[in-house]
Amino acid sequence: MALKPVVLALSRSGEATAHRIAATLGAQVHGREGRVDQADAFFAHALDHARVLFAAGVPIVGVCASGILIRAVAPLLADKTVEPPVIAVSDDGAVVVPLLGGHRGANKLAAEIAATLEAVAAVTTAGDVALGVALDEPPAGWRLINRGDAKGAMAALLAGQGAAVVGDAPWLAGLPAGDGLRISCTMDAQQDLGPAHLQFAPQRLTLGVGCARNCPPEELAGLVREVLGEAGVAAEAVHSVNTITLKADEPAIIALAQQFDVPLRLFEAEELEAETSRLANPSDVVFAEVGTHGVAEAAALAQAGPDGVFLITKRKTANATCAVVVSPAPLTALRGRARGRLSVVGIGPGQAAWRTPEVSRLITEAEELVGYGLYIDLLGPLAVGKDRSDFPLGGEEDRCRYALEQAGKGKNVALVCSGDAGIYAMGALVFELLDRGPDAMGVSDAARRVDVICSPGVSALQGAAARAGAPLGHDFCAISLSDLLTPREDIVKRLRAAVEGDFVIAFYNPVSMRRRTLFAEARDILLQHRPADTPVMLASSLGRPEEHIRYRRLDALDVDEVDMLTVVLIGSSHSRLAALGEGPRMYTPRGYARKIDGDLAG
Numbered sequence: 001m002a003l004k005p006v007v008l009a010l011s012r013s014g015e016a017t018a019h020r021i022a023a024t025l026g027a028q029v030h031g032r033e034g035r036v037d038q039a040d041a042f043f044a045h046a047l048d049h050a051r052v053l054f055a056a057g058v059p060i061v062g063v064c065a066s067g068i069l070i071r072a073v074a075p076l077l078a079d080k081t082v083e084p085p086v087i088a089v090s091d092d093g094a095v096v097v098p099l100l101g102g103h104r105g106a107n108k109l110a111a112e113i114a115a116t117l118e119a120v121a122a123v124t125t126a127g128d129v130a131l132g133v134a135l136d137e138p139p140a141g142w143r144l145i146n147r148g149d150a151k152g153a154m155a156a157l158l159a160g161q162g163a164a165v166v167g168d169a170p171w172l173a174g175l176p177a178g179d180g181l182r183i184s185c186t187m188d189a190q191q192d193l194g195p196a197h198l199q200f201a202p203q204r205l206t207l208g209v210g211c212a213r214n215c216p217p218e219e220l221a222g223l224v225r226e227v228l229g230e231a232g233v234a235a236e237a238v239h240s241v242n243t244i245t246l247k248a249d250e251p252a253i254i255a256l257a258q259q260f261d262v263p264l265r266l267f268e269a270e271e272l273e274a275e276t277s278r279l280a281n282p283s284d285v286v287f288a289e290v291g292t293h294g295v296a297e298a299a300a301l302a303q304a305g306p307d308g309v310f311l312i313t314k315r316k317t318a319n320a321t322c323a324v325v326v327s328p329a330p331l332t333a334l335r336g337r338a339r340g341r342l343s344v345v346g347i348g349p350g351q352a353a354w355r356t357p358e359v360s361r362l363i364t365e366a367e368e369l370v371g372y373g374l375y376i377d378l379l380g381p382l383a384v385g386k387d388r389s390d391f392p393l394g395g396e397e398d399r400c401r402y403a404l405e406q407a408g409k410g411k412n413v414a415l416v417c418s419g420d421a422g423i424y425a426m427g428a429l430v431f432e433l434l435d436r437g438p439d440a441m442g443v444s445d446a447a448r449r450v451d452v453i454c455s456p457g458v459s460a461l462q463g464a465a466a467r468a469g470a471p472l473g474h475d476f477c478a479i480s481l482s483d484l485l486t487p488r489e490d491i492v493k494r495l496r497a498a499v500e501g502d503f504v505i506a507f508y509n510p511v512s513m514r515r516r517t518l519f520a521e522a523r524d525i526l527l528q529h530r531p532a533d534t535p536v537m538l539a540s541s542l543g544r545p546e547e548h549i550r551y552r553r554l555d556a557l558d559v560d561e562v563d564m565l566t567v568v569l570i571g572s573s574h575s576r577l578a579a580l581g582e583g584p585r586m587y588t589p590r591g592y593a594r595k596i597d598g599d600l601a602g
Contacts, residue, residue, distance in 0.1 A: 003057060003058050003059065003084070003364060003365065004025070004026065004027050004028075004058075004059075005025055005027045005058070005059035005060065005061050005085070005087075005109065006027060006028055006029075006030055006053055006058050006059070006060060006061070006381075007019075007021050007022045007025070007027050007028065007029045007030070007061045007062075007063065008029075008030050008031075008032075008046070008049070008050065008060060008061065008062040008063065008064065009029055009030070009031045009032065009036045009039060009063050010031075010032045010035060010036070010046055010062070010063065010064040010068070011032070011035050011036070011064070011091065012035060012036060012037065013091045013092075014063035014064065014089075014090075014091035014092075015031070015036050015037065015038070015063075017063050017089060017090075017091060017092065017093040017117070018031075018036075018063040019038070020093065020116060020117065021061055021063070021089065021093075021113055021116065021117070024112065024113065024116040025061075025109075025112070025113075027061070028040040028041065028384060028385050029041075030042070030043055030049065030381050030384075031043075032044075032046055040381075040384050040385060041380065041381035041384035041385075042381070043380065043381055046064070046068060046072070047068070047071060047072040048072075048352065048353070049381065050062065050068075050069060050072035050073065051072050051073060051075070051076065052352050052355075052360055052382070053364075054072070054073045054076055054083075054084060054086065055076055055357035055360055055361070056357060056360035056361040056363070056364040056382070057082075057084050057361050057364065057365075058084055058364055059084045059085040059086070059087075059101070059105065059106075059109065060073075060084070060085070060086045060087065061087045061089060061109070061113065062086070062087070062088050062089070063089045063090075063091060063093075064088065064089075064091075065088070066088040066097055066099060068088075069086050069088055069099060070099065073086060073100070077100075080100070080101075080104075081104075083100055083101055083104070084100075084101055084104070085098065085100060085101030085102075085104055085105050085106030085109055086098075086099045086100040086101060086106065087099065087106055087109060087110050087113065089113065089117075089119075093117040093119055094117075094119050094120065095119060095120050095122055096110045096113050096114045096117070096119050096120065096121045096122065097110070097122045098110040098121070098122075098123060102123070102134070104137070105137070107121075107123050107134065107137075108137075110122075110123060111123070133171065133172065133174060133175065134154075135150040135153055135154050135157075135198065136150040136151070136154075138171070138200050139171050140330075140332040141202060141203050141239075141329075141330025141331055141332040142169075142171075142185075142200045142201065142202055142203065142330060143200065143201050143203055143236040143237075144198065144199070144200055145193060145198075145199040145200070145201055145234060145236045146193040146194070146197075146198060146199060149193065149194055149195045149197075149198060150198065152195035153181055153183075153195055153196075153198050156180055156181055156195070156196075157175065157176070157181065161178055161180030161181055162175070162176040162177045162178015162179065162180055162181070163175045163176065163177070163178060163180065163181040163182070163183050164177070164178065164179055164181070164182050164183070165183045165185060166182065166183065166184045166185065166186065167184060167185030167186040167200075167202075168185065169183075169185035169200060172185070180196070181196055181197075181198070182196060182197045182198070183197075183198050183199075183200065184197065184198070184199040184200070185199075185200045185202065186199075186201070186202070187201055187202060187204060187205070187233045187234055187237040188232060188233065188234065189228075189229070189232055189233055189234045190234070199234070201234045201236040201237040202237060202329075202330040203236075203237055203238065203239040203330050203331055204237060204239070204326050204327045204328070204329065204330055204331065205233065205237045205238045205239060205311065205324055205325070205326055205327075206238075206239055206240055206242060206299075206300045206301075206303040206304045206308060206324070206325045206327070206331070207224065207238050207239075207240065207241050207242065207260075207300060207322060207323075207324055208242045208243065208295070208296040208297055208298065208299035208300030208301070208303070208322065208323045208324075208325070209224070209241060209242070209243050209253055209256065209295075209296050209299070209320070209321065209322045210243060210244065210247065210295035210296045210299075210320070210321045210322075211247070211250060211252050211253065211319055211320040211321065212319040212320070213250070214250075214251070214252075215250070215252040215319040215320050216252065216319070217251060217252040217255040217256070219252070219317055219318070219319055219320050220252040220253065220255075220256055220319075220320040220322070221252075221255070221256055221259060222317075223315060223316075223317050223320050223321075223322055224256060224322050226315075227312050227315050227322055227324060228324070230312070231311055231312055231324065233311070233324075235260060238260050238262055239262065239303070239327075239330075239331040240257075240262050240263045240264070240265050240303055240331075240334065241253065241256055241257040241260060241262055241263070241264050241265070242264075242265045242266075242267065242299035242300055242302065242303045242336060243264075243265075243266060243267075243295060243296075243299050244266065244267060244268075244269060244272060244290060244292065244295050244299065245266045245267065245268055245269075245337075245446070245449075246269075246290060246449075247266075247295075248266050248339045248340075248446075248449040248450070249339075249448070249449035249450075249451075252320070254339075263334055263338065264338070264339055265299075265303055265334055265335065265336035265337065265338065266336050266337050266338070266339060266410070267298075267299055267302050267303075267335075267336045267337075269290055269291035269292045270291070270292075271302055271336070272292040272294065272295065272298035272299060272302060273287075273291065273292040273293065273298070274302075275294070275297075275298040275301045275302055276292075276293045276294070276298070278297075278301050279293060279294045279297050279298060279301075280297060280310060280313040280314065280323075281294065281297060281313060281314045282294055294314070295321065296314050296321040296322050296323040297310070297313060297314050297323040299323075299336075300323045300324060300325040301325055302335060302336065303325075303331075303334075303335050303336060304325040304326075304327045304331070305327070305335065307327055307328055308325040308326065308327045309325065309326060310323065310324070310325055310326075311324045311325060311326040312324040337410035338410055338412070339410070339449070339450065339451055340406075340407035340408050340409060340410045340411055340412070340413070340446075340447075340449075340450035340451065341407060341411075341412045341413065341450060341451040341452075341453065342403055342404060342407040342413050342414075342415060342430070342450050342451070342452050342453070343362040343363075343365075343366060343412075343413070343414045343415065343453045343454075343455060344415045344417070344421045344422075344426060344427050344430055344452065344453065344454045344455070345359045345362055345363060345414055345415065345416060345417065345421055345454075345455045345457065346359065346417050346418065346419050346420040346421040346422070346423075346425060346455070346456060346457020346458070346459070347359060347363075347375060347378060347379065347416060347417070347418060347457055348418070348419065348457045348458035348463065348543060349418065349419060349458060349460055349463040349541075349542035349543035349544070350378045350418070350541070350542065350543035350544040351543035351544065352380070353543075354457075354458045354463065354543050355457070355458075356455065356456065356457065356458075358455050359455045359456075359457060360382060362414055362453065362455055363379060363382050363383075363414050363416070364382060365412060366386065366412050366413055366414035367386065367387060367411050367412045367413065368386065368387040368388065368389065368406055368411055368412075368413045368414070369383055369386050369387070369388045369389070369413075369414050369416055370388070370389045370391070370399060370402060370403040370406070370413060370414070370415050370416065371390070371391065371399065371415060371416030371417065371426075372390070372391060372392070372393060372399075372416075372418075373390035373391075373392075375416045375417065375418050376388055376390060376416050378418075378544075379416070389402060389403075389406075396426065396429060397429060397433070399415070399426065400415065400426050400429045400430050400433055401433055401443055403415040403430075404430065404433060404434070404443045404447040404448075404450065405443060405444060405446075405447050407447065407450040407451075408443070408444055408446035408447035408448075408449070408450055409446070415430065417457070418457075418460075419457055419458065419459040419460045419463075420456055420457040420458065420459040421454060421455070421456075421457060422454060422456070423459045423461075423478070424478075424480055424508050424509070427454055430452065431452075434447075434448055434452070460506075460508065460539070460542060460567040461476075461478055461506035461508075461567060461569070463539070463542040463543060463567075464506070464537060464539035464542060464567045464569055465569065467537075467539060467542070467549050468537045468539075468549075468569065468585065468586040468587075469580075469585035469586050469587045470585075470586075470587040470588065471504055471535075471537060471569050471571060471575055471586045471587060471588050472504055472506075472569075472588065473587055473588040473589065473590050474504065474572065474574065474588045474589070474590045474591075475501075475503050475504070475572075476503055476504035476505070476506065476572075476588075477498050477501075477503045477504075477505055477506070478505075478506040478507075478508060479491065479494055479495060479498060479505060479506070479507060479508070480507075480508045480509045481507055481508070481509055481510050481511070481515070481518050481519055481522060482508075482509035482512070482515065483515065483518060484515075488518065491518065492521070492525070495522055495525055496525060499525060499526055499528075499529045499530070500529070502529075502572045502573055502574075503572060504569065504570065504571055504572045504575060504588055505526075505569070505570040506567060506568070506569050506570075507519070507522070507567065507568040507569075507570065508567060509564060510562045510563075510564075510566060510567075510568050511559055511562050511563060511564070512563075512564050516559055519557075519559050519562060520559050523554065523557045526554055526570060527554060527555060530554060530570075530571075530572075530573055531554070531573065532553060532554055532555035533553050533554070533555075534553070534554040534570065534571050534572075534573070534575065535551060535552075535553070535554075535571040535575050535576065535577035535586050536551065536552045536553065536554055536557060536568065536569065536570050536571065537549070537550075537551055537568070537569040537586055538550050538551075538552065538561065538562060538566055538567075538568055539566065539567050539568075539569070540563065540565050540566040541565050542567070551577055551584055551586065554570065554571075569586070571586065571588065572588055574588055574589055575587065575588040576588070576589070
């Protein structure tokens with residue numbers, strides 16, 4: 001499990017049990033508002049909250065009836081290989097039931113909880129019950145090479161066949177002996193794997209690499225595979241790919257770690273230089289260039305620690321180098337640091353139901369949240385327990401620079417924006433700072449090497465349109481009326497072009513305490529080209545408890561009922577406001593009526 005579980009407490013009768021579990025797991029307790037006295041965070045609706053956590057990949061331990069958790073996550077079930085564990089615990093702590101994710105940590109987690117509570121773990125997974133082991137979930141430090149054959153192998157064992165285990169793997173000691181199934185627990189590359197022969201590779205190898213800037217990825221990957229092949233070891237025995245921090249953004253090295261599906265770990269030049277006495281091929285040339293006498297060899301040694309020895313010393317091609325170090329036992333910890341990551345996320349207008357699962361996952365994975373304080377507050381329980389750095393309105397450049405620099409230290413940071421981060425938000429500024437460089441008030445070299453991920457959100461214009469009906473059913477545009485960053489004459493020029501093109505227009509940042517006149521000027525320009533009764537929608541605080549939706553005629557727009565939390569949708573000359581169902585609906589026809597008329601005429 002990559003993420004820590006969250007323990008849900010739904011009632012006072014289960015509150016003490018929830019806190020006992022949380023203390024054991026080092027987890028947070030999320031409690032139901034009005035029904036639980038103490039918790040790290042509170043939620044209003046149990047089903048909605050459990051669903052948000054599950055969609056974000058967070059393991060859930062619910063001190064509640066199993067049915068509550070089942071109903072919550074049922075609509076999201078699709079792929080058992082990626083779904084997080086879900087465990088139900090009775091209020092009195094007597095029974096622990098892993099509902100989902102038995103082979104993704106749920107069974108082990110249930111056993112740990114049961115041991116703490118002196119309870120019964122109601123594990124129903126056949127392998128765990130009959131054999132005490134799940135072949136497709138080896139312990140840390142081991143990797144099953146032919147995972148697709150595990151199901152058939154387990155079926156054979158459950159049918160009574162025995163297994164011959166080759167290699168040192170105490171965790172398989174309980175399997176019945178026999179020759180029906182062969183299980184190899186060695187690093188050796190083997191060719192005859194299949195349903196009758198599984199191989200678990202102990203991850204004892206650390207791979208150190210270096211390369212010239214923009215080295216072809218296939219050159220580095222080819223060198224590594226050639227070296228591993230020469231040594232006769234399986235690629236799955238590799239624990240990590242390791243290099244110097246200067247290469248954090250090197251495409252060939254990033255691609256190599258992805259191909260091997262192992263962590264990429266980075267070491268400062270000073271850390272690598274400390275390994276000089278152990279190097280087989282120290283180089284003064286390398287030292288002069290990057291501050292250490294070796295990169296590939298030193299990085300592999302630094303990750304392995306003092307017990308590691310060379311399996312393969314430095315090998316090189318025209319643009320790449322690699323070295324392999326072997327440790328006496330499987331490695332389960334990571335030295336060095338990760339490549340920093342900045343997730344630029346849009347959380348939508350505010351309500352959790354409009355936040356995408358990907359955004360929720362990135363926020364959950366982040367170590368630190370950066371943003372305008374109100375936006376972070378809107379995350380509710382997802383933000384609890386995380387480092388957060390709040391910035392005021394107007395501090396956008398400082399906010400983005402800080403987020404990038406924190407990621408440059410190797411941290412996983414989420415830059416939280418409302419709506420969509422790429423629409424009038426921080427996305428563009430992040431890339432502008434990266435593009436400027438340090439000499440033009442940009443960011444440091446370390447910050448420029450981070451992994452930047454952008455994840456879409458529901459923009460205010462989309463949320464408003466959904467509330468209205470379908471006002472964006474035909475061509476539309478968005479215009480910000482803030483002249484703090486855009487010259488006023490440019491805004492007016494764009495406005496006149498949009499009016500002439502008869503676009504539906506979404507106004508962002510329509511007014512503020514100091515900006516009052518441009519909105520009224522925009523209304524007057526529109527009235528020169530559109531009917532006075534053109535429908536206009538005003539949507540304030542979308543997705544929040546104080547949400548306020550109203551409709552106006554274009555000639556009745558009043559500056560005083562609009563603020564910075566309001567998005568304004570101005571209809572085109574074809575937009576309509578119709579009394580349909582429970583209330584008015586605004587829509588812009590695309591022209592299907594003309595198409596039907598034409599078809600009938602034809």
